[in-house]
Amino acid sequence: MRQSLFEFIKNLNHFLQRKFKQYDNKLPYFITVILALLIVVFCINTFIELTETLKTEVLATYDTQITDYVISYRTPLLTRYFVFVTNVGDLYGYLTVVGLTAIISYFFFKRWKYVLQTTAVLILASISNVILKRFIDRARPGIEHLVSVETLSYPSGHAMSAMAFYGFLIYLVFRFRFNKFLKTGLILLLAVLILSIGISRIYLGVHFPSDIAGGYIAGFIWVVFCILIFNIIELFRRDPKT
Structure with missing residues (x-):
């Protein structure tokens, strides 16, 4: 039985190698596209399900318990840290990081593609966040706010933008070849920055934990969707006849 199984796997391997030999240089892009599509569909479904539970007592209880736990650790030192982190996840923080990314891309990679891609991901996430906030129309928590806020609550713009922007940077760093350490x-x-930005919004009293979860999911959707689109573009760029 074991020998028969080994023979079957061996024959299947030879069959796939023959069939996909002509696509060897494109196979990584095909695999990335398929996986990205599956992840996007799953995340969209998860985001919709979370959004549908926003007004339930169960979610309200979890939001309250988590918020109370987080703000119970408020200290002057932690407050300074989380105010700094939340500013990193704001407009001027992203402008600074985009500037650094542009410098690195110019001097080390000699290509502007990565700067344009990360900027596109951030812009798409920011615009869609404004639309989602207005459509869902959830008010901010009624507790003390340690920073001023003017927009609606769900999904968190800071969490969504952090996941989209810094999440895409993680993808690019993973792709680059340099010292593994x-x-x-x-x-x-x-990763710590993404997590800290999300926690900072709960700590500062301006978001429910479910706002952060929704923002992370929505931001991750944009990361994976943009990876999908950029890989499709790369696939067609390598072979216009594909």
């Missing part, structure tokens, strides 16, 4: 360090730093 530096790569791991950068990915961890960006």
